[in-house]
Amino acid sequence: MAIAEQPDMTPKRIMEMAWGFAPPLILEAATRLKVFDVLDDGPKTIQETADATKASVRGLTALMDALVGLNLLARRGPRYGLTPESSAFLVSTKPAFQGGFFRHIGRQLIARWIGLTDAVQTGNPIVSVNQQNGGAEFFRDFVEDLFPMNYPAARALAADLEGPLSALAAGGPVNVLDIAAGSGLWGIALAERLPAARVTAVDWPVVAPVARKVAARHQVADRYRVIEGDLLEADFGGGYHVATLGHILHSEGDARSRQLIQKVFEALAPGGTIAIAEFVADEGRQGPPMPLIFSVNMLVATDRGRTFTFGEMTQWLRETGFQKARLLNAPAVSPLLLAEKAGF
Numbered sequence: 001m002a003i004a005e006q007p008d009m010t011p012k013r014i015m016e017m018a019w020g021f022a023p024p025l026i027l028e029a030a031t032r033l034k035v036f037d038v039l040d041d042g043p044k045t046i047q048e049t050a051d052a053t054k055a056s057v058r059g060l061t062a063l064m065d066a067l068v069g070l071n072l073l074a075r076r077g078p079r080y081g082l083t084p085e086s087s088a089f090l091v092s093t094k095p096a097f098q099g100g101f102f103r104h105i106g107r108q109l110i111a112r113w114i115g116l117t118d119a120v121q122t123g124n125p126i127v128s129v130n131q132q133n134g135g136a137e138f139f140r141d142f143v144e145d146l147f148p149m150n151y152p153a154a155r156a157l158a159a160d161l162e163g164p165l166s167a168l169a170a171g172g173p174v175n176v177l178d179i180a181a182g183s184g185l186w187g188i189a190l191a192e193r194l195p196a197a198r199v200t201a202v203d204w205p206v207v208a209p210v211a212r213k214v215a216a217r218h219q220v221a222d223r224y225r226v227i228e229g230d231l232l233e234a235d236f237g238g239g240y241h242v243a244t245l246g247h248i249l250h251s252e253g254d255a256r257s258r259q260l261i262q263k264v265f266e267a268l269a270p271g272g273t274i275a276i277a278e279f280v281a282d283e284g285r286q287g288p289p290m291p292l293i294f295s296v297n298m299l300v301a302t303d304r305g306r307t308f309t310f311g312e313m314t315q316w317l318r319e320t321g322f323q324k325a326r327l328l329n330a331p332a333v334s335p336l337l338l339a340e341k342a343g344f
Contacts, residue, residue, distance in 0.1 A: 021110065022066075023070055024102060024105045024106075024110075025105060025106050025110070026063060026066050026067065026070070027072075027090075027099065027102040027105070028102040028103060028105045028106050029063055030063060030064075030067060030072075030090075030099075031090065031092075031099040031100075031102050031103055032103060033053045033055050033060075033063075034053060034092065035049065035053060035060070035063070035064065035067075036082060036086055036087075036090040036091050036092075036099065037091055037092050037093065038052040038053055039073070039080060039081055039082050040082065040087065040091045040093070042081070043076065043079040043080060043081035044079060044080060044081075045078045045079055045080070046060050046061050046064065046078070046080070049064070049080065064080050067080075067086075068080070071083060071085070072085065072086045072090065073086065095148065096148055097148050098148055098149060100144070100145025100146070100147075100148065101145055101146060101149060103145060104141075104142055104145065108142070109297070112125075112126045112127055112300045112301055113126075113297075113300055114126075115300065116296070116299075116300055119299050119300045120299070123299075124303075125299065125300055125301055125302055125303060126300045126301070127300075127301065128301065128302055128303050129251070129301050129302065143182035143183040143207065143210055144183045144210055144214065146182065146183060147183040147185050147214065149332065149333070150185055150186075150246060150247070150277065150332055151185050151189065152330065152331040152332055153277060153330035153331060153332035153334075153336065154185045154186045154188070154189035154190075154244075154246070155189045155192075155193070156328065156330040156331060156332075156336075157186070157189065157190070157244070157275055157328065157330065157336055158189045158190045158192070158193035158194070159193065160328055160338075161190070161242060161273060161275075162193055162194065164273075165190075165194055165196075165197070165241060165242065166194065166196075168196075168241055169194065169195075169196035172196075173196055173197070173198040174190075174194055174196045174197045174198065174241050174242075175197075175198055175200070175239055175240045175241050175242075175269070176190050176191070176197050176198065176199045176200065176240065176241070176242050176243075176244070177199075177200050177202070177236060177240040177242070177243040177244070177264070177267055177268075178199060178200070178201040178202065178211075178243075178244050178246070179202050179231060179243060179244060179245045179246075179248060179260070179264065180202065180203055180231060180245070180246070180247075180248035181201035181202060181203045181207075181208075181211045181226070181246075182203065182207060182210070182211065182246070183210055183211060183214045184199075184201055184210070184211035184212075184214045184215050184224070185214070185246070186244035186246045186275070186277075187199035187200075187201050187211075187215075187224065187244065188214065188215055188218050188220055188224070190242065190244075191215075191218075191220035191223050191224065192218060192220060197223060198223050198225075199215075199220070199223060199224045199225070200225055200226075200227060200236070200237065200240070201215075201224065201225070201226045201227070202226070202227045202228075202229070202231060202234055202236065203226065203228070204228065204229070204230070205228040205229070208226040208228045211224075211226055212224070212226060231248075231252075231260055231263075232256065232259055232260065232263065236263065236264075236267040237267065238266070238267050238268075238269070239267075239269045240267050240268050240269060240272055241268075241269055241271075241272050241273070242268075242272060242273045242274075242275065243264045243267065243268055243272065243273070243274050243275070244274075244275045244276075244277070245260065245261075245264065245274070245275070245276045245277070246277045247277050247278065247279075247334070248260075249276065249278055249308065249313070250278060250279060250294065250295075250298055250305050250306065250307050250308070251298060251301075251302045251305040252302075252304070252305060253302070253303065253304025253305050253306065254304070254306075255304070256304070257308075257316065258316050258320075261274070261316050261317060261320050261322075262320050265320045265321055265322065265341060268341045269341070270341060270342060270343050271340065271341060271342075271343035272340070272341045273338055273339070273340055273341075274317070274322060274338065274339050274340075274341070275328075275336055275337070275338050276313060276336065276337040276338075277330075277332075277334055277335075277336050277337075278307065278308060278313070278334055278337070279291040279294045279307045279333070279334045280307065280308065280309060280310055280313075280334060280335065280337075281295070281307050281308070281309050282309065283309050283310070283311050285309065290333065291307040291334075292307070294307050295307040310327070310337060313337055314337070314339075317337075317339045321341065321342065322339035322340060322341060323339065323340055323341075323342060324339060324340045325337065325338070325339040326338050326339070
């Protein structure tokens, strides 16, 4: 139907998209300036916040009023305070802090997206972060801030696997393989839940110290080791009871993802479980918006990366030899896909 035949149609929704870049940048500024931290001990005026953050009154007035408009601050008279949501997720000293991600929005993520038109025309990334040369430093500086985003999902995975893995513990250690470990959260959550767990994490040499540091912070360093190297070149060893691939396939592309799944299959003991965390598009690739938008992020940031459907990943698992594929809905932005290697 032509637009002329729909007199009630307006460009309102499209024009709202024009400012879609603004909220994450506003959050980046507020997080960097520790606005939410300053307000955590009680509401403050703009001047009091300026004194604490060393930011300008004019700048904070604009920033904090915008945060009120986004329902991330509340204002009563001249005083601004946290909302329950910002108190829970945007104060850096709290365990559920999500603001670390926003520290990277403007200077690392949006900077690449500015070249999107060129990436679409050429099919090549603006800056490739899935190569060790150039990408390792990006992830070293980024992965620890991602820990709170995925830690609840990692804990849900550990709870789901606790029963069968605890039964194995009677015969000795439970061996966990954490692929592209980053901050180490998947293996760490399993080690916290299962005293018998022994974690082997794999990541680039530049990133590996982050996983070691976080494992020590969570008091599981004595059961945690790291293999340094490229995922397809490193020797994983074998005999693992569970292997996690937490948000790595989307940066690898189809061919490397299938190779990685095959390599994990070979490293697992009979009956072992593979757990894949991914942003997942529906089978027709018509939604949800987040996985489809993230696939564009892979265009501007990787050589061949994209997001996949469960159907695609399940087919790869089946062809490799995995069975009993199932979904585990987790308290995170993406679910988990689990499958088993044939048992004894």
